Amino acid sequence: xxxxxxxxxxxxxxxxxxxxxxxxxxxxxxxxxxxxxxxxxxxxxxxxxxxxxxxxxxxxxxxxxxxxxxxxxxxxxxxxxxxxxxxxxxxxxxxxxxxxxxxxxxxxxxxxxxxxxxxxxxxxxxxxxxxxxxxxxxxxxxxxxxxxxxxxxxxxxxxxxxxxxxxxxxxxxxxxxxxxxxxxxxxxxxxxxxxxxxx
Numbered sequence: 001x002x003x004x005x006x007x008x009x010x011x012x013x014x015x016x017x018x019x020x021x022x023x024x025x026x027x028x029x030x031x032x033x034x035x036x037x038x039x040x041x042x043x044x045x046x047x048x049x050x051x052x053x054x055x056x057x058x059x060x061x062x063x064x065x066x067x068x069x070x071x072x073x074x075x076x077x078x079x080x081x082x083x084x085x086x087x088x089x090x091x092x093x094x095x096x097x098x099x100x101x102x103x104x105x106x107x108x109x110x111x112x113x114x115x116x117x118x119x120x121x122x123x124x125x126x127x128x129x130x131x132x133x134x135x136x137x138x139x140x141x142x143x144x145x146x147x148x149x150x151x152x153x154x155x156x157x158x159x160x161x162x163x164x165x166x167x168x169x170x171x172x173x174x175x176x177x178x179x180x181x182x183x184x185x186x187x188x189x190x191x192x193x194x195x196x197x198x199x
Contacts, residue, residue, distance in 0.1 A: 042067075043070075058161040062105050065097050065100050066097075068150045103115070113162050117159075
């Protein structure tokens, strides 16, 4: 009981801390987090109605990837208009985000998660490098911070999804191989199967 109470207390503190950090991030980022967050919630709700149960553990990761792609598309349409390089880079990233989301939705598993995770880690490193050179309060600082938070959230969601899928797979497998029970009274051998006796 004491251990459970301690774990509950730690979880409560962690939840409260996460809520406070989320509130502060939301106040600082504003639309930079509201647009992808709202899109992810909408995508997640739609996916919950159409995805089969085997994909449900990866649904949060798919929704975050989709919300990130929607936000990138909005940025390309409005912020990067006229800048061909920015539109090209944004278009490639949108395609990668959507490709990862569709792969996780169609074939959820280790291969899709590792590939999408590697892309997110590489992009997170690039965002972090660019983030360090931006001034606090600028549009670039807010946008890059939102990118970093979305990538971290996607990575965490994929890891949690893999853990849930692994536990479900273990729960469905028997701990020991099931042996076929032999009948208590085996039927007598037929005449054709009787062992010939030596005279």
